[in-house]
Amino acid sequence: MMRAMxxxxxxxLMQLLRGxxxxxxxxxxxxxxxxxxxxxRALARLGQLPVLRQIERLILRLPPxxxxxxxxxxxxxxxxxxxxxxxxxARGKPLLGTLVIIVAKLVGTAVVxxxxxxxxxxxxxxxxxxxxxHRWVGWKAALLLRVRMSWVWRKASAxxxxxRQRWAAWRQGRRPTPRP
Numbered sequence: 774m775m776r777a778m779x780x781x782x783x784x785x786l787m788q789l790l791r792g793x794x795x796x797x798x799x800x801x802x803x804x805x806x807x808x809x810x811x812x813x814r815a816l817a818r819l820g821q822l823p824v825l826r827q828i829e830r831l832i833l834r835l836p837p838x839x840x841x842x843x844x845x846x847x848x849x850x851x852x853x854x855x856x857x858x859x860x861x862x863a864r865g866k867p868l869l870g871t872l873v874i875i876v877a878k879l880v881g882t883a884v885v886x887x888x889x890x891x892x893x894x895x896x897x898x899x900x901x902x903x904x905x906x907h908r909w910v911g912w913k914a915a916l917l918l919r920v921r922m923s924w925v926w927r928k929a930s931a932x933x934x935x936x937r938q939r940w941a942a943w944r945q946g947r948r949p950t951p952r953p
Contacts, residue, residue, distance in 0.1 A: 812879065813886035820887065832891045840895035841902070844888050851881045 820829050832843055854877045861870035889896075897903045920926050 810886070812883035813890055816883045816887040817890070829891055832888070833894075835892065835895055837895045837898045837902075840892035841899070844885070844892045844896065847881055847884045847888065851877050 820826060832840070835843060855874060858870045858873035858877065861867075861873060863870075897906060921930075
């Protein structure tokens with residue numbers, strides 16, 4: 774009897790833990806979908822500048838280990854910035870500290886996203902990285918399918934579509950008519 778109660782409790786806790794982990798990972802994936810790709814595209818446009826284009830060409834030619842270092846470097850470089858932001862918050866400047874964290878997160882995400890796009894071919898040459906990457910992609914696809922099938926996602930997508938249609942109609946109505 775006691776063992777059955779313990780087993781039921783343990784199953785419930787495990788289910789709760791799986792749900793919490795899935796929710797956190799779903800948020801991470803949503804951030805990737807809504808943040809990573811647009812930021813990476815913005816940085817790719819910026820990468821058309823001649824000096825950045827040369828740097829990107831060099832990155833594309835890196836061997837796997839050097840590509841890994843280049844890919845991980847922004848995370849290490851942003852750590853002191855984030856610590857400085859926390860120091861600002863601790864010194865009674867929460868708005869400035871929070872702003873620094875947000876800007877660092879946006880810039881860091883854009884740089885990491887672009888670097889990943891550039892270094893992915895080299896990184897996938899490392900067997901351990903390819904294994905982890907392919908597991909992540911498979912897991913992400915399955916989770917995205919589950920999330921996109923949910924009632925909340927469908928309602929949010931329909932709402933987003935209505936907003937886009939209204940925005941387009943509003944913009945059409947605001948455009949000046951061409952003069953003959």
